[in-house]
Amino acid sequence: MRLSGRAQRITPFYVMEVAKAAAARTRELADTDRPMIFLNVGEPDFTAPPLVQEAAARAVHGGTTQYTPSLGIMPLRERLSHWYAERFGVDVPARRIVVTAGASAALQLACLTLIDAGDEILMPDPSYPCNRQFVSAAEGRAVLLPTTAADRYQLSADQVAAAWGPNTRGVLLASPSNPTGTSIAPDELRRIHAVVRERGGVLLLDEIYLGLSYDDTFGQSVLALDGAESDVISINSFSKYFHMTGWRLGWMVVPDALVPVIDKLAAHLFICPSTVAQHAALACFEPDSIAEYEHRRNAFKARRDFFVPALAAAGLPVPVVPDGAFYAWADCSEACRRLGVADSWELSFALMEQAHLAVTPGRDFGNADTAMRIRFSTANSMAQLQEAAGRLQALLG
Numbered sequence: 564m565r566l567s568g569r570a571q572r573i574t575p576f577y578v579m580e581v582a583k584a585a586a587a588r589t590r591e592l593a594d595t596d597r598p599m600i601f602l603n604v605g606e607p608d609f610t611a612p613p614l615v616q617e618a619a620a621r622a623v624h625g626g627t628t629q630y631t632p633s634l635g636i637m638p639l640r641e642r643l644s645h646w647y648a649e650r651f652g653v654d655v656p657a658r659r660i661v662v663t664a665g666a667s668a669a670l671q672l673a674c675l676t677l678i679d680a681g682d683e684i685l686m687p688d689p690s691y692p693c694n695r696q697f698v699s700a701a702e703g704r705a706v707l708l709p710t711t712a713a714d715r716y717q718l719s720a721d722q723v724a725a726a727w728g729p730n731t732r733g734v735l736l737a738s739p740s741n742p743t744g745t746s747i748a749p750d751e752l753r754r755i756h757a758v759v760r761e762r763g764g765v766l767l768l769d770e771i772y773l774g775l776s777y778d779d780t781f782g783q784s785v786l787a788l789d790g791a792e793s794d795v796i797s798i799n800s801f802s803k804y805f806h807m808t809g810w811r812l813g814w815m816v817v818p819d820a821l822v823p824v825i826d827k828l829a830a831h832l833f834i835c836p837s838t839v840a841q842h843a844a845l846a847c848f849e850p851d852s853i854a855e856y857e858h859r860r861n862a863f864k865a866r867r868d869f870f871v872p873a874l875a876a877a878g879l880p881v882p883v884v885p886d887g888a889f890y891a892w893a894d895c896s897e898a899c900r901r902l903g904v905a906d907s908w909e910l911s912f913a914l915m916e917q918a919h920l921a922v923t924p925g926r927d928f929g930n931a932d933t934a935m936r937i938r939f940s941t942a943n944s945m946a947q948l949q950e951a952a953g954r955l956q957a958l959l960g
Contacts, residue, residue: 572699576692577927578603581911585921592919600951602939603921605741605890607863609806611843612855619843628838633830634822635662635814636841642848643814650774651784659792659816661825664836666771666800666813670694672825672832673796673815674701677765682732684767687718688929689892689936691741694769703732709931712882716743716892720754727762734759737769738785739776742928742938743892744867744885746781756788756795767796771813772888774804774856777864781886786816793818801840803888804856805847810840863889866941866948873952874939877959889942896935898959906934918954 582603589599611619622628634640640657647655663669670693678684680702686695688707695705708726710716723734734755738746747755759766768785776782786797800813813836817825829835846852871881871891878901879893895907902917904910907924914920923940925933941948 569700569702573696574692577908578923581915581921581924584912585915588915588919597919597954599915599919599921600943600947600954601921602941602943602951603923605803605888605940605942606808607803607806607859607889607942608944609859611805611807611810612852614846614849614852615805615807615843618846619839622839622842627842631835631838631841633826633833633835635660635836639841639845640814642845646848647784647786647816651787653784653786655786655816659819659822661815661817661822661829662836662841663813663815663829664833665811666769666798666802666815667693667697668829668833668836669798669800669813669815670697670767670769671700672828673767673798673817674698674703675828675832676821676824677701678703678732681730683728683730684732685718685723685726685734687716687736687740688931689716689740689742689925689933690929691737691769692927692929694735694737698735704730705735706731707929707931709929711931715745715748715883716740717745717747717751718755719751720758723755724758727758727764731762731764733765733767735767735769737771738781739772739885739887741772741888742890742923742925742936743883744772744888744890745883745892746776746778746886748781749783752785753788756785756791760790760794765794765796767798769798771798771800772803773799775860775863775889776887777860777867778886796821801844801847804860805844806856806859807840807844807847810837810843812836812840812844862945863941866943866945867891869945870939870941870948870952873948874955877952877955879937879939879955879959889940891939891941893937893939894935895937899935901959907937908934910937914955914958918951918958920951920954
């Protein structure tokens with residue numbers, strides 16, 4: 564059977580190979596006292612809080628399970644609008660909010676709406692691999708621009724201006740970022756927006772982890788920028804801050820002119836987001852739920868504050884302390900030397916076998932020194948992180 568060129572252009576998701584090997588090793592360790600600890604998956608160990616679960620049950624038992632509008636139910640769009648005003652002090656009309664089948668659907672819809680064959684989208688290296696695949700699936704080309712710890716692994720306005728070419732359509736950034744957990748400084752983001760605007764492009768910002776920001780310096784939405792309503796798209800999700808990963812519910816905020824276009828595309832490609840998930844998500848914004856989310860955000864910060872120094876003590880320094888999300892982007896060059904392995908790919912299998920730790924090697928995230936980087940997820944419980952730190956110290960210390 565002949566495969567499309569589009570399908571063949573999509574590169575492998577290498578981390579899944581590690582995940583498969585870790586799952587197989589886990590079965591072998593079923594009867595041991597050192598089970599596998601999974602620090603490779605970016606998924607909160609918390610699940611949806613009680614009010615959200617109860618709202619989902621009411622929707623199911625009440626028969627509220629049929630199709631909704633393609634853009635999502637208006638009560639949820641209005642709740643999100645209110646959340647932007649209350650949390651970020653930004654006026655985002657509900658009419659510009661599109662509820663989607665996860666942030667992945669939002670990214671796909673945005674790329675299909677804006678990108679033609681041959682268009683280029685500038686992105687930082689390292690960055691989340693799936694984002695560049697959405698660009699590729701829309702027949703565009705992701706142009707990865709190397710970043711360093713000195714830049715907090717984020718692009719600068721000067722880089723964007725220098726790399727902008729005749730085929731450049733826009734910039735796709737993430738703040739906070741996966742895999743680094745670092746955010747773009749507000750002044751730099753403002754300058755990037757000015758560069759994009761001068762060239763008639765579009766700024767897409769993945770703000771999936773914005774709710775899990777630990778530093779007031781960075782915890783503001785791109786939607787607060789002057790003129791953002793005309794050329795900025797913000798992508799967000801109920802998966803991370805709201806802990807609804809498997810519910811597959813996200814949203815995006817788009818300029819008014821794009822709403823009818825995205826409505827048309829969404830109706831054809833997805834019909835609508837999950838009805839049950841939408842009605843459940845209404846309860847995310849109840850005061851008791853928000854209080855629980857903030858308690859959990861503080862727990863994630865405490866985990867970061869413990870685990871990043873623990874990594875450094877084990878010979879896995881984190882050059883930039885993450886200011887959000889739940890990742891640590893560690894330099895593993897010394898750890899590779901100590902274990903006699905070539906790079907983070909080999910190190911990830913060594914840690915799996917010798918310490919029973921599943922981690923994510925850097926190769927999925929780009930080319931900028933990623934061979935000597937490992938992403939650790941700190942979304943696990945403190946007890947698991949303490950056990951993992953002890954294993955790393957015993958092996959590498």
